[in-house]
Amino acid sequence: MAYYVPVMLDLHGRRCVIVGGGHVAERKVSSLVDAGAEIVVISPEMTETLRHRYEEGRLLWMNRNYQRGDLNEAFLVFAATNQAEVNDAVVQEANYLNIPVNHTGDGERGSFITPSVLRREKLVVAVSTSGAGPGASRDLCRTINEHYGDDYEMYIHFLSSVRSEVKRMVHHEGLRKKIFRLLSELDILSQISAGTFHNWDQDMIRCWIEEVIAEHQEEMR
Numbered sequence: 709m710a711y712y713v714p715v716m717l718d719l720h721g722r723r724c725v726i727v728g729g730g731h732v733a734e735r736k737v738s739s740l741v742d743a744g745a746e747i748v749v750i751s752p753e754m755t756e757t758l759r760h761r762y763e764e765g766r767l768l769w770m771n772r773n774y775q776r777g778d779l780n781e782a783f784l785v786f787a788a789t790n791q792a793e794v795n796d797a798v799v800q801e802a803n804y805l806n807i808p809v810n811h812t813g814d815g816e817r818g819s820f821i822t823p824s825v826l827r828r829e830k831l832v833v834a835v836s837t838s839g840a841g842p843g844a845s846r847d848l849c850r851t852i853n854e855h856y857g858d859d860y861e862m863y864i865h866f867l868s869s870v871r872s873e874v875k876r877m878v879h880h881e882g883l884r885k886k887i888f889r890l891l892s893e894l895d896i897l898s899q900i901s902a903g904t905f906h907n908w909d910q911d912m913i914r915c916w917i918e919e920v921i922a923e924h925q926e927e928m929r
């Protein structure tokens with residue numbers, strides 16, 4: 709089994725080509741639409757939902773079978789037809805062009821696979837079984853969803869506000885590192901869960917950062 713390395717791609721404005729217009733293609737397209745990717749579907753047929761997205765102008769549709777040469781200019785490719793030999797040909801062209809490709813009919817033939825994803829604003833949890841059991845990935849993602857509720861979302865929001873202020877105010881690498889470590893030691897998540905946390909406004913954030921800088925400036929010299 710392949711040793712997969714997870715990455716988080718920003719696909720905004722990137723050309724993603726999906727070959728096939730069935731239910732699997734529809735699922736892959738959904739996340740690409742949310743990401744603001746430039747989506748091209750190549751297929752003589754499309755599901756109703758995909759047609760609807762096409763009518764809304766969310767994707768380009770090449771209403772025909774795949775042909776070699778269709779992947780030029782693509783950033784990412786999905787081979788999602790129900791024809792094994794077509795999916796294989798798509799993978800072959802993508803590999804030739806060095807474009808990452810997802811083979812939906814047999815994960816290991818492609819160069820990447822897609823995990824099950826739970827998303828709450830900035831919090832993204834991706835679960836994969838490296839292709840062993842996609843249904844299990846989906847179930848585990850649902851279980852995580854039940855256990856990590858709104859508390860975690862609030863915590864991520866808090867982290868995001870403090871971290872961006874630290875990045876703006878502190879340019880010394882060592883000091884920044886120290887502050888980020890102290891931030892995690894505050895154990896804000898437990899306070900949120902206990903209902904004792906009161907959100908920090910910008911002034912409180914700045915005050916806390918200034919205090920930490922004052923306390924640790926000496927050791928950073």
Ligand SMILES: C[C@@]1(CC(=O)O)c2cc3[nH]c(cc4nc(cc5[nH]c(cc(n2)[C@H]1CCC(=O)O)[C@@](C)(CC(=O)O)[C@@H]5CCC(=O)O)C(CC(=O)O)=C4CCC(=O)O)c(CCC(=O)O)c3CC(=O)O
Pocket residue numbers: 735736810811812813814815816820821822823824825835836837838839840841842843844845846849
């Ligand atoms: C390798 C991978 C390649 C890829 O597509 O990237 C792949 C491959 C295959 N899936 C198959 C079947 C099913 N896949 C699902 C569902 C999902 N499949 C997804 C990902 C992946 N599927 C990648 C590995 C992910 C991992 O790491 O585990 C999810 C997580 C994300 C997504 O699709 O974006 C999404 C859940 C989304 C969610 O709700 O969270 C269901 C359930 C359902 O449809 O509800 C079934 C039927 C039940 C079952 O079989 O379990 C088959 C057999 C096809 C056949 O029978 O011919 C293959 C072929 C093979 O085995 O290689």
Ligand SMILES: NC(=O)C1=CN([C@@H]2O[C@H](COP(=O)(O)OP(=O)(O)OC[C@H]3O[C@@H](n4cnc5c(N)ncnc54)[C@H](O)[C@@H]3O)[C@@H](O)[C@H]2O)C=CC1
Pocket residue numbers: 727728729730731732733750751752753754755772773774788789790791794811812813842
């Ligand atoms: N990765 C995953 O999560 C899953 C993968 N699968 C596999 O994914 C594949 C697709 O499944 P579905 O979407 O359910 O099939 P589907 O039958 O709903 O759709 C197949 C699509 O491929 C298109 N197509 C066929 N030949 C083509 C060609 N030469 N060029 C362009 N498009 C072409 C058809 O027009 C149709 O739109 C199957 O091989 C299945 O084994 C199935 C379930 C889940």
